[in-house]
Amino acid sequence: MNDTKVSGTESTAHRPSSRGRIIAFAVVIVALVGAAWAVLAARDKPASGAVAGAPGARGMSEMAGMEGMAGMSASEDGSVTITAAQIREFGITFDSVRIRPLTSEIRTSGAVTVDETRIMQVASRVSGFIEVLHADFIGRPVRRGQPLLEIYSPELLAAQQDLLLARELQRDIGNSAVPGVPAGSSDLVEASRRRLRLLDVSDEQIEAVLRTGRARRTLTIYSPSAGVITEKKVVRGQSVMAGDGLFTIADLSSVWIDVQLREADASAVRVGSAAAVEIAGLVGRTTSGRVEFIAPTLQADTRTVSARIAIANTGGAFKPGMYATVRLSTPGRSALTVPSSAILRTGDRNVVFVDMGAGSLMPHEVQLGAEAGDYIEVLSGLERGHRVVTSAQFLLDSESNIGQTMKSMVQMGPGSSQEHSGMSDKPAMPAMPGMSGMPKQQR
Numbered sequence: 001m002n003d004t005k006v007s008g009t010e011s012t013a014h015r016p017s018s019r020g021r022i023i024a025f026a027v028v029i030v031a032l033v034g035a036a037w038a039v040l041a042a043r044d045k046p047a048s049g050a051v052a053g054a055p056g057a058r059g060m061s062e063m064a065g066m067e068g069m070a071g072m073s074a075s076e077d078g079s080v081t082i083t084a085a086q087i088r089e090f091g092i093t094f095d096s097v098r099i100r101p102l103t104s105e106i107r108t109s110g111a112v113t114v115d116e117t118r119i120m121q122v123a124s125r126v127s128g129f130i131e132v133l134h135a136d137f138i139g140r141p142v143r144r145g146q147p148l149l150e151i152y153s154p155e156l157l158a159a160q161q162d163l164l165l166a167r168e169l170q171r172d173i174g175n176s177a178v179p180g181v182p183a184g185s186s187d188l189v190e191a192s193r194r195r196l197r198l199l200d201v202s203d204e205q206i207e208a209v210l211r212t213g214r215a216r217r218t219l220t221i222y223s224p225s226a227g228v229i230t231e232k233k234v235v236r237g238q239s240v241m242a243g244d245g246l247f248t249i250a251d252l253s254s255v256w257i258d259v260q261l262r263e264a265d266a267s268a269v270r271v272g273s274a275a276a277v278e279i280a281g282l283v284g285r286t287t288s289g290r291v292e293f294i295a296p297t298l299q300a301d302t303r304t305v306s307a308r309i310a311i312a313n314t315g316g317a318f319k320p321g322m323y324a325t326v327r328l329s330t331p332g333r334s335a336l337t338v339p340s341s342a343i344l345r346t347g348d349r350n351v352v353f354v355d356m357g358a359g360s361l362m363p364h365e366v367q368l369g370a371e372a373g374d375y376i377e378v379l380s381g382l383e384r385g386h387r388v389v390t391s392a393q394f395l396l397d398s399e400s401n402i403g404q405t406m407k408s409m410v411q412m413g414p415g416s417s418q419e420h421s422g423m424s425d426k427p428a429m430p431a432m433p434g435m436s437g438m439p440k441q442q443r
Contacts, residue, residue, distance in 0.1 A: 079362040080353075090392050094355060095339050097386040102332040102372035104268040110259035112279070112322040115310065118251035120225045124240045125200045128153030131218045133236045135229055135247060142223045148247060149234070150218040156199060160215035163192035167210060227251040252320075255313045257289065259326050260304040269294065273330040275309045280323045287311050287318075291328065329373075337375040342388045343368065352382060353389040361389060 082092070132150035135142060142148070166188035196206050201219055209215060231248035234240060257277055261269055273291045289311035298305055309326065311318065343366075344351040350368055353361045366381030382388070 079356065079360050081359050082361065083359055090395060092389060093391045094387050095342065095390045097336060097338050097378065097382050097384055097388060099334050099384065100337045100375055101334050102337070102370055102375070102377060104330050104332060105373040106261070106265045106268060106328045106330075108259050108261060108265075108326050108328070110257045110277075110309070110324045110326050112318050112320050112324060113256045113258050114230070114250045114252065114320050115254050115256050118225075118227070118254065119230075120227070120249045120251075121245055122148060122221065122224065122247040122249065123243060123245050124151065124221075125198070125242055126151070126153040126155045127241050128156070128239070130234050130236055130238050130240065133234065135223075135232065136236075138229055138232050140229045142227065142229060142249060144223060144226045146223045147220050148223055150220050151240070152218045156196075156201065156219050157215055157217065159192070159196050159199060159201075160209050163189070163196060163206070163209060164213060164215065166192045221246070223249060225249060225251055226253075252313055252316055252318075254310060255318050255320065257309040257311060257324050257326060259307050259309065259324075259328075260299075260302065261294075261307055263298065263303045263305070266294070266298075266305040268330055269307060269328050270330060273328050275311075276327045276329075277309065277311055278325045279318060280325070282317060285317075332372065335369065335377045336382070336384060337372075337377055338366075338382065338388055339390050340371065340374055340376045341390045343376060344394070354382070355387040355389070 082090075086092075128151045130149055131152050134146075134150075135148045170189050193206055197203070200221060202222065205216070205219060227249040228251075229247055230250045232246075233244070234246050240246070257275070269291060271291055271294060275289045275291060277287045277289055279285065279287075289309045291307055292310045293308040295306040338352065342352050344353070349365050351363045352366050354364050356362045364381050367379040369377030369379045371377070
């Protein structure tokens with residue numbers, strides 16, 4: 001009996017010590033939870049900037065009033081204020097919005113060719129043999145009426161003899177007293193003259209035959225025009241037939257520039273458009289001309305349209321085969337325009353800086369139309385007489401973006417709705433493992 005009581009007393013004495021250990025463990029967990037909450041609160045406090053006098057709030061207020069790196073003053077509305085000294089320092093230039101003709105300019109390449117309307121072909125009208133060849137090489141310049149060659153032809157010799165015989169008959173008929181025959185008839189002589197002219201014999205040679213009374217063995221063929229021999233098909237001693245080509249003579253006092261126009265540019269060029277021609281071998285020399293012909297068809301393989309420009313070739317500087325750079329100008333309709341250099345293209349919009357007075361430059365978004373040369377049409381966003389910036393737009397745009405960025409940062413500063421909404425959305429601290437199963441009196 002005694003043993004039993006002792007053991008019961010010992011078990012009762014051990015109960016308080018077990019309950020104390022549980023309470024101590026709970027106190028430790030609560031302390032750890034409190035320490036973790038304090039660390040998280042301390043970490044979030046500087047980032048939120050909830051305190052009005054915190055360093056973050058002061059930094060934002062200072063950045064809002066800070067000037068750009070270029071020394072300009074950027075406003076919250078995107079305008080930039082500069083001084084006259086800064087205009088000179090940064091090389092800012094201006095131009096006005098005006099009504100201008102939309103003169104389209106196209107730059108293309110071409111080649112110098114021979115004017116086809118100034119090409120002459122010299123052919124033989126009789127059969128014979130080349131006795132003397134005066135024009136003996138290609139490229140030789142010739143004058144109009146200059147001897148080209150001398151040909152021996154039995155046909156020409158017979159025609160000369162017929163001319164002399166007709167003259168003798170004319171003399172005999174004139175001295176005849178036969179009734180019914182008119183005296184002094186010259187029909188036979190005139191017929192012989194026309195025959196020799198048709199065989200390309202000059203009047204001087206015909207008169208020489210009549211004056212001397214002897215038929216010439218060879219007759220001379222003269223150049224029908226001035227120019228350069230571009231083709232020679234005969235040599236000395238060669239036999240030729242009637243109709244054979246002998247020479248090709250090209251007059252190079254005027255030449256053509258053959259150019260190729262892209263399919264998209266063909267509609268902007270018309271007959272009469274002004275052309276400025278620069279030859280690769282003639283540096284610094286520009287010659288003016290006019291478009292005289294535009295092909296009515298499109299070349300399917302190159303998708304281009306051929307055009308032709310006629311220019312004067314004084315001194316023979318433009319030689320067929322030379323390459324040329326051509327600028328074609330065609331005046332069009334009049335429209336409200338600005339210089340193309342005034343447009344700042346940002347990808348999704350086009351911006352122009354307008355001088356608002358007192359050194360204030362305000363960005364204006366514009367809608368553009370047709371572009372012609374150095375100017376571009378403005379459909380909306382500007383008015384006639386506005387003074388716009390034509391250089392240093394990227395510098396002004398960067399300053400304008402600084403002002404807008406500062407405005408956005410100030411709006412997102414202390415006390416803003418975004419801050420409060422961000423704090424309200426902060427997730428609650430998760431419960432520590434093991435706390436859900438603890439008694440309420442021990443938490």
